[in-house]
Amino acid sequence: MKLFLVAGEPSGDRLGAALMAGLKALSPDVRFEGVAGPLMQAEGMGSLFPMEELSVMGIAEVLPKYFKLLARIRETADAVLASRARALVTIDSPDFCLRVARLVKEKRPEIRVIHYVAPSVWAWRPGRAAKMAKVVDHVLALLPFEPPFMTAAGMTCDFVGHPVVAEPLARPEECEAFRGNGPLILALPGSRRGEVSRLAPVLGQVLAQVKSAYPLARVALPTLRGVADLVGELTVDWPIRPEIITDPMRKRAAFAAADAAIAASGTVSLELAANSCPMVIAYKLHPISFWLMKRAALIDTVTLVNLVSDTRAVPEFLGPECQADAIAPALLELLQDSPRRQAQLGAMALTMQRLGQGGEPPGLRAARSVLAAL
Secondary structure (H helix, E strand, O other): OEEEEEEOOHHHHHHHHHHHHHHHHHOOOOEEEEEOOHHHHHOOOOOOOOHHHHOOOOHHHHHHHHHHHHHHHHHHHHHHHHHOOOEEEEEOOHHHHHHHHHHHHHHOOOOEEEEEOOOOOOOEOOOHHHHHHOOOOEEEEOOOOOHHHHHHOOOEEEEOOOHHHHOOOOOHHHHHHHOOOOOEEEEEOOOOHHHHHHHHHHHHHHHHHHHHHOOOOEEEEEOOHHHHHHHHHHOOOOOOOOEEEOOHHHHHHHHHHOOEEEEEOOOHHHHHHHOOOOEEEEEOOOHHHHHHHHHHEOOOOOOHHHHHHOOOOOOEEEHHHOOHHHHHHHHHHHOOOOHHHHHHHHHHHHHHHHOOOOOOOHHHHHHHHHHHHO
């Protein structure tokens, strides 16, 4: 059985790798083609082109690469058709993946299309579900409240849990290298070059205020190899020089050892929750992109911990509110045994429970769902 998988960013690569491992466990004869990141490639799949080309977010950011992305959409759809795969499994990145699915369905309506990660129609652009149902047959949902939105639009959908609940955490002895006299802060400016460029200066200003309160504070900055060079350039003048980490094992230890984090919005909030690391969320978009998204939003928070736990325990500083003078006091409060810190720890524990912690690994649940859909 051959499946064509398409992932468009690091979070999708993690989902795809876990799904591939589950599929191989349940159906050892399965074969894969598609667009993959390093984790999916480690599971035995080549990539049609570098996945990083698709890691673009925001309307203003996409426009300069529009025609190249169109060419990649056509190239990917042609590869799906040539592969004679049993199904197309698209993983997140809906603006790219669903355009590929549309071209494939036009030529081969019988091919099953499975989309991994339900689009956040509960957050903005609810009409996407009906449009998606024209080209998608089955959806794998990460969040427990999402299936009704998908089935109402005419697709089948299973809640499979989030893979973060099954990822191994660092052991105490692995964290010893991060022990010190001052607090350890995680700085997480994002995985895309654009968001790193916008957020890194703000994080540096926040850390200046942290250093005033905690002269012995240390900073760890886990990042991807593809942006490590840029991170190094943008942090050279930070008042606390960060340790830039690309090794996965050391990153895991840093997450477990950290006292608090300042992070870009995204799935990293769930990684922090899995490690019981309180956080402040900060994010800067191009002003036009932020204005458009703000107008379309149906919810008052973008942080998954807040959404899944049905709390607002994690403070957010988005768009024009992403200012160091506002962020620093919130981060400093989390470095103390404050009521806000305790509230976050409770919200994070509830989030992990609701995402399936302690149950069957989500990658295996996703694989069962895919095979059932076929």
